Amino acid sequence: MSNTLSADPITSKTLHKAVVKEVIRVTIILSVLTIIELILGFSLMDMPVGLLHYFIKGVIVILMLVKAFYIVAYFMHLKHEKDGLIFTIVVPLFIFIWFIFVFLYEGNSFQNLKSRYSANYQERATMMAPSAETQHVEKH
Amino acid sequence: MVSTASTLNPPKEKLWGGGHSPFNIEYGKLMMWFFLLSDAFTFGAFLISYGTTRFASRNWPNPNVVFSAYPFMPEGKHAPLVFVSIMTFILIISSVTMVLAVQAGKQMQKKTVAYFLLLTIIGGAMFLGCQAWEWHHLFHEGAWWGRNPFPNADGTMAGTDFTNFFFTITGFHGFHVFTGVVINIVMLIMTLSGTFEKRGHYLMIEKTGLYWHFVDLVWVFVFTCFYLI
Structure with a gap:
């Protein structure tokens, strides 16, 4: 410029x-x-x-x-x-590629472990929420 | 021989040889870039922890159901994503007016700079107003940190992860918008009082411009992660 x-x-x-x-x-x-x-x-x-x-x-x-x-x-x-500035800013951000893949994989793995080994989690995760009508009544 | 050649063709100035800016950029602007880089890591960590939690959950509330209200909504007339898309466009347009303010600053046009800065401030204030309305609305639906009235997409009970992340991340972004508006107001006052004109350049506007665009950039990510997917 x-x-x-x-x-x-x-x-x-x-x-x-x-x-x-x-x-x-x-x-x-x-x-x-x-x-x-x-x-x-x-x-x-x-x-x-x-x-x-x-x-x-x-x-x-x-x-x-x-x-x-x-x-x-x-x-x-x-x-x-300048190219130098572009690389200075952009290259450190590449760590996000690792960051995102590893952490989402980790989250998914945690979900599988909980589903497989925690009976308590299974029960809670499949509990149905009260329907909209009952919620409405509770509010008023 | 060598000395003759060097006098005829003086050696090219080395990029990192000193005496000039290797990045051809002002010190303050470079520091603003580094600050924004660190801020990007903060927001990135927030959003990745949100993603990790979401991947660790069996199900998640449907954003099209949660974010379906807008001001002056007639009873029962829900319109998913409409309000938040208006917020997105407000922020994009305020980013555009900021670019134009920076550009006018390069031309040393004081009045145009002030005009576009004012528009940017109005845009930022409108965005904050929209966000305040949305938070207010969600609060009255029963959502807050630690409270989540919305069931998961499949009808099962949801934990409070959704609301905790939503209020923390949009709150942190909203605080950035608020700071940006305050900084832009200071810039407007300095422009009108002729500080930059006396200084001979409007580089300060470029630096705050970088910050303002970053706020817009973060919203692109927050908007996608919370409202769309």
Whole structure:
């Protein structure tokens, strides 16, 4: 990014126009991605848990990461910074890949262990909640 | 021979040789990036502990049922995700106005900076208002830390993990939004009083801009993890 203060007014102005154009483009992309996410979120509403259900959740997560990329790259301007700065910020975040996989695996494993070995957990986890009508009566 | 060559072609300045910023960035801005990196780890740890708990639970409340209210809702007319999508768009738009404020600052246009900063502050305040309404509504439904009135998606009884994580993480994010709004108000006052004009640059706006975009970025993750999946 050149220093706009020392640049002559004409180049500075065209640069400004280009940046504003880019901002508008990124805004539209972010809005469209959000709308797609919402549509997918709605579609999950009455869907039985299965392969398609998990596939749609995966798509939502990928769209989330794309949105994050656009915000960091364009709004936070990281794409136009020096390579050294980009790597300094982005590389430490890669630890999240390990972090997420290991901890979700751990959670899942804990669930299996509880289900297999704890009779108490089995009983509690399958207890039905009082229906909406009885709750309503209790409230008033 | 070597000396002649070096006088004809002076050696290229070394990136880490000193005398200039290797990242071509101001000190304060670099420190803001490092702060945001650490904040990303805080939020990341929060969200991963939420995910771990969710994976360790047999079932979980359905967000489409829990978050289906909006202000001035007619009796029985539930609309899942509508209110939170409005909140999301408010935050995206306030992020856009912040970019435009930063851009106007590079052009040294004091009035435009103040105008877009004001819009950003209004956006942030609107988001906070929406969140306050949502918390208020959930509280009246009986949800709070340690209390969860919502059953799981399959109708079984749910523990309090869902509400604990929801209020902690959206609360922590909301506190960031609140801080961002306060900082932006300070920036607006400094802009209007001509502090940056005297200083000759609006780099301070760029730094607070980074913070504000980060708040928007975190919301992208919170929104997805709590409301969509």
